[in-house]
Amino acid sequence: MSVGDTRIAPAAGPGGAGASAPPPRPVGGGRSGGPGGTLGSSQRRIFTVRKGLGLLAFMAPALIFVAVFIYYPLFAGGQMAFRNYNLNNLTDTSWVGLGNFRDILADPVFYTVLRNSVVWVVASLVPQFVIGFALALWLRRRFRFRGVYQALVFFPWAISGFLIGILFRWMFNSEFGVINDLLAKTGLIDQPINWLADPATAMVAVLIANIWYGVTFFAIMILAALQSVPDEMLEAAALDGAGRARTLFSIVIPYISVTLALTVLLRVIWIFNFPDIIYGMTGGGPADRTHIVTTWMIQTTQRGDYGRASALGLIVIAVLLVFTVFYLLAMREKGSKTR
Amino acid sequence: MIDTETRSARIVRFGFLGLWLLITLFPLYWITVTSFKAPGSIFSRPLTYWPTEFSLENYIGLFAKSQFGVYVLNSIIVSTVAATVATLIALLSGYVLSRFEFRSKGALMTAFFVTQMIPSFIALGPLYLLMTQLDLVDNRFGLILIYIAVCIPFSTIMLRGFFANVPDALEEAAMIDGCSRIGALFRILVPVMKPGIVAAFIFNFVNCWNELFLSVTLMNRDSNKTIPTAINGFISSFNIDWGPMSAAAVLTVIPTMVLFAFASRWIVQGLTAGAVKG
Known part of the structure; x- marks a missing residue:
């Protein structure tokens, strides 16, 4: 049956699939599904089967691609976590139970990496949120060239994280980097800082790059949320004599708090999983100081130890899952309290 | 937010927006300026912030090497x-x-x-x-x-x-x-x-x-x-x-x-x- 012959009736509503649908129209040529029943019930059943086939035909390409190239490797990766799977020695791929997990937990680097990941998420997210919020507030009022402005500050998004890492690696260069030069010119430092090689400053440098990159996202999301606040609410607040700060904290922020909380949640997950900038800038060094879980995972994969890398991946998923559940529970609790 | 903005608030607003635009665009500006410098002057001090010379050597080198x-x-x-x-x-x-x-x-x-x-x-x-x-x-x-x-x-x-x-x-x-x-x-x-x-x-x-x-x-x-x-x-x-x-x-x-x-x-x-x- 070609897709073009398939006619799919629009749904009557949630759960009412086909129940109140008009009788099927004859399909021109080709095979039509099954023997044509004349009884009402079987007719309806054939109709839903055909409708299902039609939907399936439309969905099939997407489902096949996602299943074969995303979900299959994911599940295969999941079981590799419990095996000895090293590209350098594929003769022995036996099951080792929790062996890979035990190795990871016994490795002191893992705890450094875990701590770095938390620093990476929190110290990126808070400034991104604050600057993004301020930008959004200031962008809410119309001004000439606002569209142009938005398109310009949007530009970091067109660049890959990896390349951003490289741009900032060049700017943080200790000898010929522009950042040291500017700091020296303004008199803030007299000695050039060896940003990326010094364990004390490397994390600061990668964080600055990530903050630079992520502010736009918050600005856009928060601006969209702000624009969803009805004008009448703000007018009423103004009539009641509420000042700008009061309006912001008592009216606007409560109104968009759910959107804000969900945006933060998505960002936590995303930043936790975002190795690109670090990979381009420091590769995790010096002395693992900028390694987060995902950059460490890449390094493990590149060494060929797929078993261990997969185990790390499962740990990441578990950590994020637990975090998400607690976060959502806390959100609900807070929501019920204010109500 | 709907009321009229005071003059000083306006200055703060556009000052901040301008600063952020500068910060956003600077890395791109810097890499572009670097790419048009002659290879020798990339690694020389003091750094030049405006392209004094306009060299295509880096681009030619990139495609050649x-x-x-x-x-x-x-x-x-x-x-x-x-x-x-x-x-x-x-x-x-x-x-x-x-x-x-x-x-x-x-x-x-x-x-x-x-x-x-x-x-x-x-x-x-x-x-x-x-x-x-x-x-x-x-x-x-x-x-x-x-x-x-x-x-x-x-x-x-x-x-x-x-x-x-x-x-x-x-x-x-x-x-x-x-x-x-x-x-x-x-x-x-x-x-x-x-x-x-x-x-x-x-x-x-x-x-x-x-x-x-x-x-x-x-x-x-x-x-x-x-x-x-x-x-x-x-x-x-x-x-x-x-x-x-x-x-x-x-x-x-x-x-x-x-x-x-x-x-x-x-x-x-x-x-x-x-x-x-x-």
Whole structure:
């Protein structure tokens, strides 16, 4: 049956699939599904089967691609976590139970990496949120060239994280980097800082790059949320004599708090999983100081130890899952309290 | 917020906006200036902030010392084909998910959303083994297949949002006039949704253009490398040659910037639609 012959009736509503649908129209040529029943019930059943086939035909390409190239490797990766799977020695791929997990937990680097990941998420997210919020507030009022402005500050998004890492690696260069030069010119430092090689400053440098990159996202999301606040609410607040700060904290922020909380949640997950900038800038060094879980995972994969890398991946998923559940529970609790 | 703004508040506002614009654009400015300096003056102090000389030596060196033209061509082929096919496929799936109700719909949506959250590196190893079995390692076609799969979930979610803004009545009228469902989709809906479709295509294209870890894992031969993979090769050695590197960075960033500038409005719309409503 070609897709073009398939006619799919629009749904009557949630759960009412086909129940109140008009009788099927004859399909021109080709095979039509099954023997044509004349009884009402079987007719309806054939109709839903055909409708299902039609939907399936439309969905099939997407489902096949996602299943074969995303979900299959994911599940295969999941079981590799419990095996000895090293590209350098594929003769022995036996099951080792929790062996890979035990190795990871016994490795002191893992705890450094875990701590770095938390620093990476929190110290990126808070400034991104604050600057993004301020930008959004200031962008809410119309001004000439606002569209142009938005398109310009949007530009970091067109660049890959990896390349951003490289741009900032060049700017943080200790000898010929522009950042040291500017700091020296303004008199803030007299000695050039060896940003990326010094364990004390490397994390600061990668964080600055990530903050630079992520502010736009918050600005856009928060601006969209702000624009969803009805004008009448703000007018009423103004009539009641509420000042700008009061309006912001008592009216606007409560109104968009759910959107804000969900945006933060998505960002936590995303930043936790975002190795690109670090990979381009420091590769995790010096002395693992900028390694987060995902950059460490890449390094493990590149060494060929797929078993261990997969185990790390499962740990990441578990950590994020637990975090998400607690976060959502806390959100609900807070929501019920204010109500 | 509706009241009139005081003069000082206005100065603070535009001061902040201007400062952030400066901070945002400076890295791009700096890499561009670097790329047009003569190789000798990149590594000399004091640093010059304005290009006093305008040298193309870094660009010439980049194309002479590496097969950069080949990398660019590979990136164009892979990104264009993958983004086109993925957008077409997502058009169909986004249509179904916006117009019909069926039992497994919630599960499907979740399955698409989840792909955006899990660390993709867990799939990297098995994907390499799968491609080995299919004999598609180090093969542009193989990379295209994977990129299509990677692009589908998000563009489905995005296009579904755009479909939701178009009333059902439009295609129903066409179908009453004898149009088939797929005919109505392509002849009636696609023209109406052009901005959304272009945005989805550009979003996909830029993601493929920028993708690094999959192509590094799968592409080995120099003649098969995409631009990010090649740049990754440039930095593997300890000493980065910043002259050609800055030229490569500029050539990589410019096309995606231009595309994004065109579509930013609709991409923003696509991104915020789901989050704000949800």
